[in-house]
Amino acid sequence: MEKINQILESILTINNLTKKFGYLTAVKDLSFTINKGNxxxxxxxxGSGKSTTLGxxxxxxxxxxxxxxxxxxHTxxxxxxxxxxxxxxRPNFYPYMTAQQNLKLVCRxxxxxxxxxxxKLEVVGLLDRKDHKFRTYSLGMKQRLAIASALLNDPEILILDEPTNGLDPQGIHQIRQIIKDIANTGTTILLASHLLDEVEKVCTHVVVLRKGEKLYSGRVDEMISSHGFFELKSDNQEALISILENDTSFGSIKVEGALITAFLNEPMDAKTFNKLMFEKGIILSHLVKRKESLEEQFLQLTDNKEA
Amino acid sequence: MLRLLQLELQKLLLNKSSKVLIFISFILPFFVLILSSLRINFFNWFTLELGHYGLFNFPVVWHIVTFFAAQFKFFFAIVVVSMIGNEYSNKTIKQNLIDGLSKKEFILSKFYTIIFFSAIATLLIFIITLCIGLYYSSISEVSLIFRDIEFLLAYFIKLVGFFSLCLFLGMLVKRSAFALAFLFVLFILEWIIFGIINWQVNSDVAWSIHNFMPLQSMWNLIDQPFQRIAISKAPNGQNFLYDFAVHWYEIVIVLAWTAVFIFLSYRLLKKRDL
Incomplete structure (x- = not known):
């Protein structure tokens, strides 16, 4: 019971938020809630309104x-x-102050x-550079200092807007590792990004925006009501396709060279399917059951709305 | 309040250029001291010794020192506009607000700093003037020494008003250099308006409107002391009589402008998307 209460504790509630810049509507009638622990x-x-919403x-x-x-x-x-x-x-600090002085200001x-x-400087690995002026820092170090600064108050929620933007692969890796470590401590995180794999790797919930409008909000794995799909190969390709087409369990069927992709209309696991095919006399040389990646789901979602 | 002042002082004192400017603006008034002790010998013809003209006697010394010291306010004015300009160019204003400073607190921290520095400057001038006056005048009666001390109050109000104007211009244009240019434009504008009214109506109306304008009203607080010196020297000085006193309504006008500038700065920040 206690756990349920904790889950339902809301941190941020947004109701019908709209922002217009002159004629441009950057955020349109947006509503969602952020609960603790996710x-x-x-x-x-x-340009979909992520930064404006956070702003x-x-x-x-x-x-x-x-x-x-x-x-x-009430606050x-x-x-x-x-x-x-x-x-x-981008990280905004006073260039003439050292890392430590900048953080002191934030503390105040x-x-x-x-x-x-x-x-906190230790957490982001900047302890040995604490007395160096901010202007001498590389972009990756600046971004890590920004994270240290955001963590100073042991926040209830950490908001990150494009934290890996403009970083080199090593910097991206460092920042992601820090974010994962923070997520593991149970801190609520809100991460805005256009990099889908980034969100997929760390997020449990997602809000999808396009042109300021909300397309989806909810769990990542429930984003599309999909039962996944099979990737199949068989020597007897034509027979396989005709069976799939006549089976109501399957929706669309895509053929790319030797690879057949069959989308499921209802739940079915790979074992059952394999058995079914074997009974019908078809031997599969390749069988993989997959769910759409976030990228595929995202594109599907944005495409559907466009149509 | 102390927290907001500490915040701003940290921002200013760790910055090398504003530290130098603040230092200069506090040191420069001391040159009045040097000036007062100046003895210029013109090729043995005669010696110009300012102290001997009675310029540094009480109570006129309050008027003279505050008048000249007020001309050095430009150094701290640069600090004021750059403390706004830097916040915008470093985008730290945005970060400050995200970190939990309210927009009101942001403006207040700047305003408290202005009051703080004006108070220090006024205190320094008080000490300097007292030293000069005691050295040059033979008066030891306390009531005579502190006659005309209202010039010190006028000096303080003048600084606060002027720096508030700088703060507002800084908020308005976001760039230090442009804000200073704007100050100059405002000065010219006041005189253009004066000229137009003078030409269209008459000089009485023009002057009375002009006295309400921001820069002129600050100037009016401490009138130029030259005429006063001339009066005290001339045998029939009554002919040049003019009103050099600090009037309560002059103070009220400048205080009203100060309130307007601070309020407008806040409104500007509140309406703005950063």
């Missing part, structure tokens, strides 16, 4: 219509933000004890 992804192509809830962009509230709705936004850790786009803003500074 890792959320906001997915969408560039609104982070008090730097003014909403046009709608409302949002943090936690139980003002700027007070709530003291319990939030966020980094938006958030009202956090300064003893956390060294601990």
């Amino acid at each position: 890792v959320y992804g906001i997915l969408g192509p560039n 609104i809830v982070l008090n730097v962009v003014n909403k046009t219509e709608g409302n949002f509230h943090w936690f139980d709705g 003002s936004t700027h007070d709530a933000l003291k319990k939030v850790g966020a980094i938006i786009e 803003i958030k009202g956090v004890d300064e003893s956390k500074i060294l601990e």
Whole structure:
């Protein structure tokens, strides 16, 4: 029972949020809720309103219509933000201050004890560079300092907007590892990205946006009501195709060279299917059951809405 | 309040260029001291010794020192516009807000800093003037020494008003250099408006409107002291009589402008998408 209460504890609630920049509607009637303990992804192509939405809830962009509230709705936004850790786009610090001085300033803003500074610098691996000025840092180090800064107050929720943007592969790997470590500690995370594999690797829930509109919000694995598909190869290809076409369990069938892809209309596991084929006298040389990757699901979702 | 002041002081004092400018703006008034002790010998013809003209006697010394010291306010004005300009160019204003500083607190932290530095500058001028005055004048009566001390209050109000204007211009244009240019444009604009009214109506109306404009109202707080010196020297000085006193309504006008500038800065930030 206690666990259920914990799950339902909401951190951020957004209701019918709309943002217009002149004639352009960047966010259109958006509603979703973020609950404690989950890792959320906001997915969408560039210009879909991800950063604008985050900007609104982070008090730097003014909403046009709608409302949002943090936690139980009784704290003002700027007070709530003291319990939030966020980094938006590129890391913004005072170039003439050292890492430690910059974090000290953040501590003063958030009202956090300064003893956390060294601990968080250690987490992101910048302890040996703490007395170097921010302007001497590489982009990867700047981004890691931003994460350290966001963690200073041991936030209830960590908001990351495109955290790996512009980094080299090594930097991307470092940041992802840090995010995974933080997720493992049970911190709620909201990750905005256009990189699908990034979201797929760490998120449990996802909100999909396109042109400011919400296409989907919910669990990653329930994004499309799909039972998955089989990838098949057989020497007797024509017979196999005719069987599949006459079976109502299967929807569309795609043939690419020797590879046949058969989409399921109802649940069926690979063992049952293999047995069925064997009974019909067809021997498979290749059988894989797969679910759509997030990328395929995402494209399917955005395509459907376009049509 | 202390938290907000500490925040801003950390931002300013760790920055090398603003540290130098703040240092200069506090040091420069001391040159009045040097000036006062100046003895210029013109090829043995005569010696110009400013101290001997009674310029540094109480109570006129309050007027003279505050007037000249107020001309050095530009150095801290640069600090004020750059403390806004830097926040925008480094995008740290955005990060500050995300970290949980409210927009109101952001403006207040700047305003408290302005008051803090104006207060320090006023205190320094108080000490300097007291030293000069005590050295040059033979007056030891306390009531005479502190006559005209309202010039010190006027000096403080003048600084706060002027820096608030700089803060507003900084918020308006987001770039330090443009904000300073704007200050100059405002100065010209005030005189153009004066000129137009003077030409279309008459000079009385023009002056009375001009006295309400931001820069002119700040200037009015401490009138130029030259005429006052001339009066005290001339045998029939009553002919040049003019009103050099600090009036309550002059203070009220500048305080009103200060409130307007701070409020407008806040409104500007509140309406803006960062």
